Amino acid sequence: MQKNTCSVFKRHSVPGVLTAINCMSVRWTMRIQDVFTSSKLLALFVIIVSGLYYMCIGHTENFDRAFEGEFGAGPISLAFYSGLFAFGGWNYLNFVTEELQDPYKNLPRAIWIAMPIVTIIYVMANLAYFAVVSELEMRSNAAVAVILGDRLFGGWSWVIPVFVALSTFGGVNGVLFTSARLFATGAQEGHMPAFFSLFHIDKQTPIPSLIFTCLFSLLTLMNSNVFDLINYFSQTLWLSVGASVVGMLWLRRTRPDIPRPITVHIAVPLIFLLAIGCLVVIPAVYDLKNTAVGIGILLSGIPVYYICVKWKNKPQCYNSFSGKTLRFFQKLCSCIYVDSNEKLSN
Template identity: 35%
Template sequence: MWINSWSVNWTARVQIILTISKLVALGLIIILGMMALAQGHNENFQNAFNSSSVTLDKIPLAFYSGMFAYSGWFYMNFFTEEVINAERNIPLAIISSIVIITILYLLVNVAYYTVLTADEVMASGAVAVTFAERTLKSFSSVIQILVSLSCLGAITGGLFSASRVFFVASRENQWPTIFSMIHIRHHTPLPAVILIYPLVILMIFIGDLYGLLNLNSFPRWLFMGFVTFGLIRHRYKQPDLHRPFKVPMIIPGLFSALCLFIVATSLYSDPLSTGISCALTLSGVPVYYLMINRYQGPAWCRKALHLFTVKLQILMEVVAQEIVTY
């Protein structure tokens, strides 16, 4: 969190270093797997596509896990304002990253199943570590370190991008004003970054990775489907509006339908986690209306909120973005 709070430039540089460590880890796993495959270890691929054990009620949850692994692409849209030449660089970054990650993940999975059986993969708490213990023996700690750095990179990137959502929501008067402010010297959205921290700690204490993944995936893909559908409607309602880049309508149409279908079927697959997630999502509706109408509330409440905001400004040394910009 302290990287995200201190400097945007340093956060980007650290993120580049951590991304390189992830690519090194993936490359090492792929090389070891291809070496084992070249030696004739292909017995684990016999009947690899046997679907007799596949049940329909688990397919939506499998999609949640699969799409989570490839979901980094939409984080780019969270900090569009901070991207140089966004009209060119955002589509280029998304397309190139999806192609590269798809190829790398495919080769990594081939490497995993060359060395490990399907049961061993499912039983492993960290597949890369189990793979390294089987192939690198006493040097398996190398993969452990690289995997740890990769996880740190994912957390850093998530903090960097998710904080921008609270920052913009506050700027649009949908959150308390304090979260739309930036640090007077570092120019980072410090209050929005700090807000993420207790949420991360809460997720760590939950402990159940797959339950947490299902809990998080329901609102994510629900709103992804709604937003994409809204963009389609917006394009038909205002066809002459300038748009930096376009895609064929069939792509967002299929994407929106897939998101909403998976969300709907996940309520049957895991009613507990998705039900809790749905309830938490709906609990935001009254909060939203309270924030929208906060300027129409009692005078004492508005005065207390203003005083609290001023005290937090002094404590965190933050001001409105316009003051720092101009």
């Protein structure tokens, strides 16, 4: 009982600590992200080099008959969810474009430089895992990196769990930072309650949005099965991404004269949309439970949309309550209201 209580406390304390840091300083948040991202890259470099050495000395037996067995579309699509979750972060830069310097130049540069590097690193890391860890070991133990460390590093195997923890810590920090900006931008555009657009007057951090993100992060921890959480999250995410791509294609057809500082060939979104369709439709047919949960999550946003966006002639009591809530958070968090036409100075 004591061990379970300690484990629950640790899981819940990480989002709380990182939320506090995100509220206090953008600079410290970025420094933490830089440190933990560097630690993750160092760990991956060590794993890749070790795995390549292991293969070079003749240990390639795990690649024999690598594609034997039965593979169904449903399990493969769910496996893609876990893989894409591990690659997650490729789209988070879009959430903070307002805080980028010269985003029209640096955003495409970040995409074309970072994505190939990340892809190569993770493919090489997976090759190292497959070379060292057998199929039976992977099926029986999800901690693949720990098995690799025990086999290759001997007394230094404790380093791998430390690097895994650092990587997880940095990942949570990145999600908190970017997701809070997404809520703040939605509020600035009138799609969410106005208090989400409050930024601290000196530290320039969206404190109400960060608190909201933290609370929902803690809510998801009620389910300790990480693969269920990944499947719930992924199906909702990719359905939303697909809807966004369809919306952009529709605007490209119906309003071709809109200024578009960043453009791509039409084949890119069409191929991307085809892949998203497979990621959404196949799991929906294969696993009805995850589909039902994902639909429930999406439907929960309908009341927010109708109350905050669609409902124009709101009664005076609603406006009064909204104003009091906004002023409460302004006083509580020492924040100012920022609308879509304003920008905080760097």
